[in-house]
Amino acid sequence: MIFSPVVKHSSIRAFFGIVAMHDLELEQLDVKTAFLHGELEEEIYMDQPEGFIVPKKEDFVCKLKRSLYGLKQSPRQWYKRFNSFMISQGFKRSQFNSCVYIKFVNGSPIYLLLYVDDMLIAAKRMKEITTLKAHLSSEFEMKDLGAAKKILGMKIKLDRKSRFLFLSRQSYVEKVLQRFNMHDAKSINTPVAPHFKLSALQCPSSGEDIEYMSRVPYCSVVGSLMYVMVCSRPDLSYAMSLVSRYMANPGKEHWKVVQWIFRYLCGTSNACLKFGKTNEGLAGYVDSDFAADLDKRRSLIGYVFTIGGCAVSWKATLQPVVALSTTEAEYMAIAKVCKESV
Incomplete structure (x- = not known):
């Protein structure tokens, strides 16, 4: 058996919530x-x-x-x-x-x-x-x-006087923006715009588009942004779920969404998770759309768990099978989030 012992990111954040x-x-x-x-x-x-x-x-x-x-x-x-x-x-x-x-x-x-x-x-x-x-x-x-002070590249700031703990990936975000030359991009307020409707039909088909996308570091960018989302940025969950579906053969429209995410990060690189002293315990929220995936008509599930009002576990992903109704999609979403709550 080959593995390295690692604690889950959700456990680290729940731990910080308890500490605060x-x-x-x-x-x-x-x-x-x-x-x-x-x-x-x-x-x-x-x-x-x-x-x-x-x-x-x-x-x-x-x-x-x-x-x-x-x-x-x-x-x-x-x-x-x-x-x-x-x-x-x-x-x-x-x-x-x-x-x-x-x-x-x-x-x-x-x-x-x-x-x-x-x-x-x-x-x-x-x-x-x-x-x-x-x-x-x-x-x-x-x-x-x-x-x-730091764990897995995440900066830990514990303010004992105000009893707040801050978890940030600002330095990593800034390095990613510099690496892909997006640090001077004009910032925007949303991680993804509603007018983006991505599908497999937008994958490159002509030789010109294929050659253009071959020079675009799509997989490297999405992987770097995915790590930001997994560690401390639940606000990127839906956007990363969207762009990661087309890693095998991304098109120009898919790349536009990734650039949009970069512009969002330019204005929110200092965003962090804030844990504090509160009487609130564990709370979970879940929702699902119905057949919004344009390729296979699968439904999207999104959930977030909080401890003391701060997010500790989150996910946005397509359901593995096609739901036949909104009710079925909601039941599948609740089943998924119940597993995570346990």
Whole structure:
């Protein structure tokens, strides 16, 4: 099994919502050479590395006692080692997200989120975080990054006085705009305009259009914008759902929509998620259109979940099958959002 242990983006945002609501301390750690901590279960041999070949034993090979970077097993073995250590410390792993750990000390929770080798820790008292850091450092070689400031390229700003936490991708958005030479574009107020009606019929058919679109970095742009949407911009969900349907063979009209999204980002690059102290708990909203897809007449579903009034999970996507009525489309949308709520 090949995978790296990563916490879901929705779990990270829900975690930040809890931190802001309960005014928790928030710290960050990094594991040095994480994959080297894994313990191999198979018998594996490797050639002697260049520069470390034993004289007169050039034909010998090395038997690995620990995992190395480059092995298929390394990410899995690192996670198994870390998970067993956390369980031994009294933490419980979330049954819905295997990289979320919770432990209660005197009725107060300690949270730990793991993204490969990056960790976020939150607790009511700094003493509990310091104790956990000491236990982790005794088992693994750790780098203490102090108060959390950045995770997965997202900037974290925790204002303890006003009890607000801000999550932003402004620097990444500005880099993307610069990279595709759209930083000086005239800004607009909507992520996509209602007059855009995209379909497969607008895909290039003539040699001239095919040649023109071959010079357009459509896939690269959509992928870059998709990452912005997934991390911290629910307002881009519908627009990205629209343009990502034509990745295989985009046309000029599809490219116009992407340029429109760029212009929207020019004026909203500093937009961020704002988590704060509130009595509001988890709330979910869902809606569906009916057969709006011009190609296969499928319906679009859109949902968003909030904690404390701030979005933590969102999606806009076409339903997998064709609905026969608006009622059926709505039922399919509710079924989808109920799964996400669980």
